[in-house]
Amino acid sequence: MSGARLRYLRSYGLLTAALVVFTVSLVLSFHKVREQQETILKVSRETRWNALQADYELQRLLRALDAYALGYGDVDREALVERLDIFWSRMPLLVEGSDGELITAMSDAESVVPRVVAELEAIEPDLLALEPDDRAAQRAIRDRLSALQEPLRRIALQVNTGTGLARAAAPPPSSVLGQILAHPIVHLGGILLSGGVFILLLVLETRRTRGLLAATEAAQAKAGAAEARLRAVIDAVPAMIGATDREQRFVFLNRQQARAYGLDDEARAIGLRPTELGLGAEIERLDRRVVETGAPLPSAEETRRDPDGVERTYLTTRVPVVDATTGEVGAVVGVAVDITARKRAEAEVQLAREQAEAASRLKSQFLASVSHELRTPLNAIIGIAEMLLEEAEDLKPDERLQVEPLRRIHGASMHLLSLIDEVLDLAKIEAGRMELFVEEFDAAALIGHVRSVAEPLMDRNGNRLEVEAAADLGAMRSDQTKVRQALLNLLGNAAKFTRNGRVTLAARRLPGDDGGDRLEFRVSDTGIGMTAEQMARLFEPFSQAEASTARDHGGTGLGLALTKRFCRMLGGDVAVESERGRGSTFTVTLPAVLRGAADDAADGSTPGRDGAGARRVAAVGRGRAGAAR
Amino acid sequence: MLRRSVVALGVAVALLGAAATASAAAPCDLPRPTGRVVLTVTGAIDCTNAPDGRAEFDRETLGALGLSELTTRTPWTDGEVTFEGVLARDLMAAVGARGTTARAVALNDYEADIPLADFERYPVLLAMRADGEPLRVRDKGPLWVIYPWSRHPELGDADTRGKSVWQLELLDVR
Numbered sequence: 001m002s003g004a005r006l007r008y009l010r011s012y013g014l015l016t017a018a019l020v021v022f023t024v025s026l027v028l029s030f031h032k033v034r035e036q037q038e039t040i041l042k043v044s045r046e047t048r049w050n051a052l053q054a055d056y057e058l059q060r061l062l063r064a065l066d067a068y069a070l071g072y073g074d075v076d077r078e079a080l081v082e083r084l085d086i087f088w089s090r091m092p093l094l095v096e097g098s099d100g101e102l103i104t105a106m107s108d109a110e111s112v113v114p115r116v117v118a119e120l121e122a123i124e125p126d127l128l129a130l131e132p133d134d135r136a137a138q139r140a141i142r143d144r145l146s147a148l149q150e151p152l153r154r155i156a157l158q159v160n161t162g163t164g165l166a167r168a169a170a171p172p173p174s175s176v177l178g179q180i181l182a183h184p185i186v187h188l189g190g191i192l193l194s195g196g197v198f199i200l201l202l203v204l205e206t207r208r209t210r211g212l213l214a215a216t217e218a219a220q221a222k223a224g225a226a227e228a229r230l231r232a233v234i235d236a237v238p239a240m241i242g243a244t245d246r247e248q249r250f251v252f253l254n255r256q257q258a259r260a261y262g263l264d265d266e267a268r269a270i271g272l273r274p275t276e277l278g279l280g281a282e283i284e285r286l287d288r289r290v291v292e293t294g295a296p297l298p299s300a301e302e303t304r305r306d307p308d309g310v311e312r313t314y315l316t317t318r319v320p321v322v323d324a325t326t327g328e329v330g331a332v333v334g335v336a337v338d339i340t341a342r343k344r345a346e347a348e349v350q351l352a353r354e355q356a357e358a359a360s361r362l363k364s365q366f367l368a369s370v371s372h373e374l375r376t377p378l379n380a381i382i383g384i385a386e387m388l389l390e391e392a393e394d395l396k397p398d399e400r401l402q403v404e405p406l407r408r409i410h411g412a413s414m415h416l417l418s419l420i421d422e423v424l425d426l427a428k429i430e431a432g433r434m435e436l437f438v439e440e441f442d443a444a445a446l447i448g449h450v451r452s453v454a455e456p457l458m459d460r461n462g463n464r465l466e467v468e469a470a471a472d473l474g475a476m477r478s479d480q481t482k483v484r485q486a487l488l489n490l491l492g493n494a495a496k497f498t499r500n501g502r503v504t505l506a507a508r509r510l511p512g513d514d515g516g517d518r519l520e521f522r523v524s525d526t527g528i529g530m531t532a533e534q535m536a537r538l539f540e541p542f543s544q545a546e547a548s549t550a551r552d553h554g555g556t557g558l559g560l561a562l563t564k565r566f567c568r569m570l571g572g573d574v575a576v577e578s579e580r581g582r583g584s585t586f587t588v589t590l591p592a593v594l595r596g597a598a599d600d601a602a603d604g605s606t607p608g609r610d611g612a613g614a615r616r617v618a619a620v621g622r623g624r625a626g627a628a629r
Numbered sequence: 630m631l632r633r634s635v636v637a638l639g640v641a642v643a644l645l646g647a648a649a650t651a652s653a654a655a656p657c658d659l660p661r662p663t664g665r666v667v668l669t670v671t672g673a674i675d676c677t678n679a680p681d682g683r684a685e686f687d688r689e690t691l692g693a694l695g696l697s698e699l700t701t702r703t704p705w706t707d708g709e710v711t712f713e714g715v716l717a718r719d720l721m722a723a724v725g726a727r728g729t730t731a732r733a734v735a736l737n738d739y740e741a742d743i744p745l746a747d748f749e750r751y752p753v754l755l756a757m758r759a760d761g762e763p764l765r766v767r768d769k770g771p772l773w774v775i776y777p778w779s780r781h782p783e784l785g786d787a788d789t790r791g792k793s794v795w796q797l798e799l800l801d802v803r
Binding site for chain 1: 703704705706707736737765766767768769787790795796
């Protein structure tokens with residue numbers, strides 16, 4: 001780039017220099033020629049005549065001399081001297097007066113004339129003394145006079161030709177530079193040199209232009225290739241790209257769009273409006289809106305019937321192309337992606353989900369009703385068993401053989417009933433039918449009640465129950481039954497998975513950070529604990545930490561799932577911390593006052609879908625394992 | 630009409646009177662030259678002193694017509710020169726010239742026609758001396774027709790230069 005510029009500047013400098021030399025030479029030459037012309041005007045015919053006449057008179061003198069010596073004609077000494085005088089009289093004319101001034105300027109007259117006069121003065125006595133028959137003397141005089149011819153002729157020549165004119169026009173300049181500049185060779189040289197430089201520059205420029213032309217062609221070819229490549233890319237984009245001008249006529253469209261319009265050649269659409277291509281008026285309307293508002297249209301779904309008769313859905317975006325100079329919208333670029341297939345897939349997914357949800361609801365309803373239907377005969381069995389047991393206990397001891405089987409029937413039935421109740425509760429929750437009964441109660445009393453119920457459970461595995469209830473637990477407004485059931489579930493679990501250990505129930509009131517206090521119930525055991533994996537699945541229905549635990553410990557696997565759902569329904573949550581072999585700690589946190597529950601309670605809520613306020617179960621594993629139920 | 634006739638009559642009378650005076654005032658006693666003849670006058674002249682209607686003069690008889698001085702520049706000399714010689718009009722009167730033109734012929738065969746009116750209008754001199762020195766042939770003598778250039782700038786034209794004949798030897802009046 002800089003090299004090219006340098007070359008450019010250099011050729012410009014050369015051109016300028018050549019131009020200057022050319023101009024100067026021309027001006028100098030012109031000046032010279034004009035000076036000469038002026039001189040020519042000044043040099044009249046008289047002047048030229050005078051210059052010539054000196055030589056002419058010398059000729060006549062010589063002829064007279066010959067005639068005198070040879071004795072022909074009537075040339076006597078007097079006539080001869082007169083000829084000498086006449087010739088002599090020409091000398092002052094070469095150096096004096098206005099003519100003399102010019103002649104002097106143009107010729108060597110200034111030096112020649114005194115020499116000639118001196119010679120004439122020298123010759124005069126000889127001529128006066130010349131005898132007609134003295135050939136030797138005559139020849140000597142003749143030679144001396146003849147010698148004067150050459151300088152006089154040169155003067156005549158100088159005055160009558162350009163050489164003298166040039167000298168007269170420009171007296172030799174004193175400075176060397178002036179002499180050089182005044183020399184015609186310099187002018188001619190200048191003109192020739194600058195002309196040569198012109199021609200050289202012309203040749204160079206032609207070559208450079210040819211180079212530029214080649215470079216331009218290469219650049220054009222490159223640009224053409226780039227355009228073709230860009231075009232290929234745009235055509236390959238799996239989207240319809242088109243641009244319309246201010247009058248909604250197509251100025252560009254890629255192959256995808258042309259195909260969608262049923263065109264083989266996209267060029268056929270250029271200059272046409274969408275309606276002229278058999279498309280709906282909507283496209284034109286939207287394009288016009290972008291032109292009028294100058295604002296892009298955000299992505300929108302457009303469903304339309306294409307020229308091939310198929311209805312398709314497009315995701316379209318329209319963007320204005322603002323002309324940088326006018327600031328007006330010059331064109332509208334539209335990008336459309338055919339999302340027909342995606343829309344269909346989305347619809348299918350939506351349908352599948354709705355079907356799945358309906359099935360799930362159906363299942364829950366089924367379970368709820370089945371559980372109910374199961375409980376009815378079971379209650380009958382329990383009632384009859386109790387009745388028979390009472391009757392049997394009234395019998396004599398030796399007649400009480402049936403008491404133990406009846407007790408077993410009663411116990412098993414009660415267990416079955418509790419299982420059914422749990423299944424029923426879960427089913428109710430899943431079916432969205434679980435109801436809350438919110439009331440105000442004393443938390444300490446609740447703890448006392450839970451303790452009295454849980455204590456007998458502890459005895460079975462030789463465990464000890466410790467209760468650490470804070471003095472300021474105060475009142476709670478919640479569903480008392482469900483709080484109790486959640487705590488009993490956790491205590492039952494702890495008792496079940498701990499042998500000869502300690503189970504602790506701790507309760508305290510936490511000052512609320514946002515809208516009300518909360519109550520924290522902590523159930524800790526010294527049992528077998530759980531792994532992180534076990535904890536992760538802990539609160540899912542029908543899940544026990546290990547399949548084997550069900551065999552060892554019994555249970556439905558619904559207890560924790562129910563606990564979690566109860567806690568979530570009550571606006572709180574349950575978390576677990578555990579380590580394999582080190583026991584587990586379940587923490588239930590519930591709001592002291594269940595807000596809005598009085599209204600919502602009647603309808604209940606669906607824990608499965610309600611995630612907004614619910615905190616996730618924080619299974620804080622700390623890399624250790626825990627027990628499962 | 631009457632006035633114009635009177636003027637015309639007056640002019641005619643004056644011309645007749647002048648012509649009568651000229652012819653009457655020609656005593657015609659030109660002496661014969663004794664020295665070398667420097668000037669010959671021929672043509673329409675009333676007074677002659679030589680055969681074939683010629684009037685010849687040497688330096689002496691010419692000078693006898695009355696010498697005048699004229700100081701002027703000339704186109705052929707540097708600076709002003711004081712010439713001495715005979716007024717051309719005196720010579721013309723002396724020879725009783727009747728024509729309008731004098732053809733001047735020089736030693737070098739140069740010829741020029743000089744209107745006699747020039748001699749009346751200007752003190753044209755037939756110079757014999759320049760700055761006191763007699764004009765030799767080599768000094769454009771013996772006679773040189775000198776116009777008063779210094780006093781009359783209009784004489785600086787080529788025509789006048791042509792009439793300023795040097796080395797004059799003959800005047801032919803026509």
